[in-house]
Amino acid sequence: xxxxxxxxxxxxxxxxxxTNFTCSFPSSNFYALHWYRWETAKSPEAxxxxxxxxxxxxxxxxxxxxxxxxxxxxxYIKGSQPEDSAxxxxxxxxxxxxxxxxxxxxxxxxxxx
Amino acid sequence: xxxxxxxxKYLVTQMGNDKSIKCxxxxxxxxxxxxxxxxxxxxKIMFSYNNKELIINETVPNxxxxxxxxxxxxxxxxxxxxxxxxxxxxxxxSARDSxxxxxxxxxxxxxxx
Numbered sequence: 001x002x003x004x005x006x007x008x009x010x011x012x013x014x015x016x017x018x019t020n021f022t023c024s025f026p027s028s029n030f031y032a033l034h035w036y037r038w039e040t041a042k043s044p045e046a047x048x049x050x051x052x053x054x055x056x057x058x059x060x061x062x063x064x065x066x067x068x069x070x071x072x073x074x075x076y077i078k079g080s081q082p083e084d085s086a087x088x089x090x091x092x093x094x095x096x097x098x099x100x101x102x103x104x105x106x107x108x109x110x111x112x113x
Numbered sequence: 114x115x116x117x118x119x120x121x122k123y124l125v126t127q128m129g130n131d132k133s134i135k136c137x138x139x140x141x142x143x144x145x146x147x148x149x150x151x152x153x154x155x156x157k158i159m160f161s162y163n164n165k166e167l168i169i170n171e172t173v174p175n176x177x178x179x180x181x182x183x184x185x186x187x188x189x190x191x192x193x194x195x196x197x198x199x200x201x202x203x204x205x206x207s208a209r210d211s212x213x214x215x216x217x218x219x220x221x222x223x224x225x226x
Contacts, residue, residue, distance in 0.1 A: 034214055043117070043203065044156075046214030089156070099144060099210040100169055103156040 002026050004092045006104035013080050014112050020076040021107040023090030027071035032093040034101065035064055035075055039086045047075075047088075080111040116140050119204050119218040126194055127226055133190045134221045136204030142216070143209050144168075145187035147179060150201040150220070162187055163209070194225045 005024045013019050025033060032051045036044040048057040053068040061078045077084055087108045091101040117138045126132050138145060146169070147159040161169035162181040176192040191198060204218040 032212055034211075036214075043217035043219050044215075045217070049212070049214055087154075093211055099161055099163070099207070100158055101211050101215065105153060105155050 002029075002092065002094060002102050004090060004102050004104040006088075006090055006107050008107060009105065010108040010110070012110045012112065015081060017080050017111075018076065018078045019080055019109065020074050021088065021109075023073045023075070023104055025071050025073070025090070025092040025102075026094070027069060029094040030068045030071075030092075031095040033066060033073050034091040034093065035073070036089040036091065037086050038089055038106065044089055075107075077109070080109070082111045082113050085109055085111045117204060117206055117216050117218040119202075119221050121221060122219060123222050123224075125224045125226065128194055128196060130194050131190070131192045132194060132223070133188055134202055134204075134223070136187045136189070136218055138185055138204075138206040138216070138218075140206055140208075140216060142206040143184055144207045144211075145181065145184070146205040146207075146215065147187065147189050148203040148205065149173075150203065152200075156203065160187075160189075191223075194223075196225050199223055199225045 035047040038044040048064045050066040055066040057064050064075045066073045087106040089106045091103045120135050144163045146161045148156045160179040165181045178190045181187045201220045201222050203220045205215040207215045
């Protein structure tokens with residue numbers, strides 16, 4: 001059974017704080033890791049697709065790193081804003097792939113103004 | 114134009130009824146998916162079709178039957194609905210496989226009473 005775990009489950013920060021959270025995935029059979037942003041009452045939207053060990057991706061104030069050898073990825077948000085409030089999902093794409101993504105349960109971020 | 118659309122958005126029905134949820138994507142993608150968001154908020158894959166061919170069929174009750182009349186549509190029919198079927202169901206699509214990410218519909222909240 002392939003497990004993807006995210007921590008923390010939820011996070012409350014003040015506007016302007018920087019924050020980060022973790023996605024742990026199996027280090028064997030790695031093919032890709034996705035990060036999705038899921039706002040309340042909307043659908044998940046892809047943020048990053050990460051494939052290589054040491055990958056770093058950045059989109060505005062949000063960035064992500066990848067360590068495939070130890071099986072983790074970090075998502076960072078610099079200077080959090082209320083509009084960053086959402087659930088951030090990671091999804092593991094194994095090399096034994098059938099196209100199936102295995103999702104973590106998400107980290108729900110609440111940014112207070 | 115909505116990329117991945119689902120109808121209906123909300124569905125309230127009684128136990129024992131049969132219902133369908135429809136999904137359409139206008140992205141030209143080859144692959145479509147059905148997910149169920151469980152009580153712990155995990156997105157669990159149920160089915161996937163690639164060009165009208167079933168490629169992922171997870172362990173779901175056979176009361177659930179997907180149908181793909183063409184590669185832009187993937188419908189989910191549920192027979193003899195049970196209380197435990199209450200959940201949010203998400204449709205998604207991707208180009209060929211999930212490597213570059215999946216695009217999600219808005220979800221259908223099914224409530225079985």
